[in-house]
Amino acid sequence: MSLARARLLVTLLASLWLAACARAPIEVAPDPVQSDIAARLKADIDVLASDQFAGRKPGTPGAKATFEYIERRMGEVGLVSGTNDPGSYWRLAVDLVEAVPQTGQLTLGVGRRAVTLTEAEAAVYTPRRRALAAGGPGTGVPVVFVGYGDGSVLGDALAGAAALMLADPGRDRTRREALFRQRATAVVTVVPDAEALATVRRNAERGRVELASEQMDTLSAYITDAALGRVLGEKRWEQWKREALKADFAPLELNLAVTIEATSDRREFPSQNIIGMIPGNVPGSGAVLLLGHWDHLGECGPPEAADRICNGAADNASGIAMMLELARRLKAGPPLGRDIYVLATSAEEAGLLGARAFVKTPPLPLASIVAAFNFDMMAVAPEGSPVGIIGRGHTPALDAAILEVLARKGRLIGDQSLADSFLQRQDGWALHQAGVPSVLLSSTYGSRAILDPFLLSRYHRPDDDAAQIELGGTIEDLLLHEDLIRQLADPERYPPAAAPQP
Incomplete structure (x- = not known):
């Protein structure tokens, strides 16, 4: 065999071997x-x-x-x-x-006029089996408007009061907890509209599980801005909201009667x-x-x-x-x-x-x-x-x-x-x-x-x-x-x- 033919044969065999490798890749054993x-x-x-x-x-x-x-x-x-x-x-x-909400009702009064809010206007929740609070003129329990604050400027003066606050997304839960730590008997949060209230209802009605050692004795109500304006009167309510925006705003005691009650299915x-x-x-x-x-x-x-x-x-x-x-x-x-x-x-x-x-x-x-x-x-x-x-x-x-x-x-x-x-x-x-x-x-x-x-x-x-x-x-x-x-x-x-x- 000539040297040229031998080289050609080697080249051909190498090509066949490489082609076989390409067709059948080497498998790596699993670790x-x-x-x-x-x-x-x-x-x-x-x-x-x-x-x-x-x-x-x-x-x-x-x-x-x-x-x-x-x-x-x-x-x-x-x-x-x-x-x-x-x-x-x-x-x-x-x-x-675990507390799963059952019933809730919010009633507001100005003078001799009392209005019980519908489910589309308000929602009320408590972790207790039953909770009831009443505040306003003649009850000895003040109703205090804290605006966008947490009532901390009032200190012990908030104890026993019902607090009314404006919703401020991202801060509301912290503010409510601060009000309850100051021993507010109830907190009413004013939400912008019916859609916001529906969101509150969806989140709350699933129930909430808490550590028994951390649970606070609370009574929380939510009301739409329009519903509160209807009860108070639009001009008065718009004035209070403008006051709440001022840098020197101080909480106001309101001439507003509030009755809040709620029940829940509670399980420890x-x-x-x-x-x-x-x-x-x-x-x-x-x-x-x-x-x-x-x-x-x-x-x-x-x-x-x-x-x-x-x-x-x-x-x-x-x-x-x-x-x-x-x-x-x-x-x-x-x-x-x-x-x-x-x-x-x-x-x-x-x-x-x-x-x-x-x-x-x-x-x-x-x-x-x-x-x-x-x-x-x-x-x-x-x-x-x-x-x-x-x-x-x-x-x-x-x-x-x-x-x-x-x-x-x-x-x-x-x-x-x-x-x-x-x-x-x-x-x-x-x-x-x-x-x-x-x-x-x-x-x-x-x-x-x-x-x-x-x-x-x-x-x-x-x-x-x-x-x-x-x-x-x-x-x-x-x-x-x-x-x-x-x-x-x-x-x-x-x-x-x-x-x-x-």
Whole structure:
């Protein structure tokens, strides 16, 4: 064979080999570690998001099944009790109250004329089973117009009075609470129109769950601007509103009779936070807290729907599953210097209530927690997604540790404005307000392109089920947390912040 023919044959064989490779790409074997993690995560999510748990609403049989399951899994993972209470191994009590409005009526009077407002003009609510208040001339109870203020300039003089305030969106709830703290017997809020009143009614009539320790004894009424003007007289009412806009406005006692009454279906019931721990081997060096909420909404689909159960697979069976798997890996690895506490909170969906209960009666000093990591809606993003950092910018040392681990792992940082918008909407906020360095790290919150489709299609809907979860980003985020928490749990690698100087 000539040299030229030999070269041609070699070239032909090489071309055939390359073509075969192009037709049949080499398959990369899956990472067995990640496969095992995915299987364990999926197993926990499948159980917690099953119809058997009925949406994990506090105060239901599904809730009881949920915290019993978490207790069993904490034991299997190798955790010990984190309650520091020999009488309660896993459980921290969260006492709740739910009030669902039943009836309400508002009657106003000027002189001898009394007008009972219609449902299109007014609404009245109380958390009590029945509440009644009367104020105005001849009652000994003044009716005070506070305009856009909160009555604080009156101090104790507001005690026992009925307050009338103008709506100021974004501030109204805070102002009402301030008036009730000054022992106002009732607060009447003037809303702009019937549409605004309908919004109040829609929000209020779903009922409200509160911590029993935080519930205020309130009687709240809402009336449309037009209805109040009709009763008072348009000229008088317009004058009072103009007065309220002045910088030197002072609350006015009105010659207005007010009778307010309401009833509600009130239910008091216990729930539970579940807490375990991995003891560290350096006593007195502080703790790292992992937390995620176990609750969801129960049945929240339309009454006519075939499937009404909101299973909450991503929100937040995924957070509990991730926290349990992370705790398992931390427990199975090298010893840790600091204690690791693992907290499953109740009633997050009702307003971070379980986290707030934890802050009120913590089983360890809050000042000893060097960092808290929240796990919420963790199974949404695919592998390779950028990481959102909720809580960034509040604790420089913690930020630095997070950024160092992200860089070492080659993870990209996502849209910070998106992450910031969720700061007050997750359990870490309750800890942050109590001075505990708290963050939520997740690829779920790194990109609107990832988060928005979930929020628009599955969030708080029956479609958030186990079949829809995405574990690619979850596993990456889990391994990120493991690396970071091992660093923070080492007192030499992450010393506690210096105590403030007197």
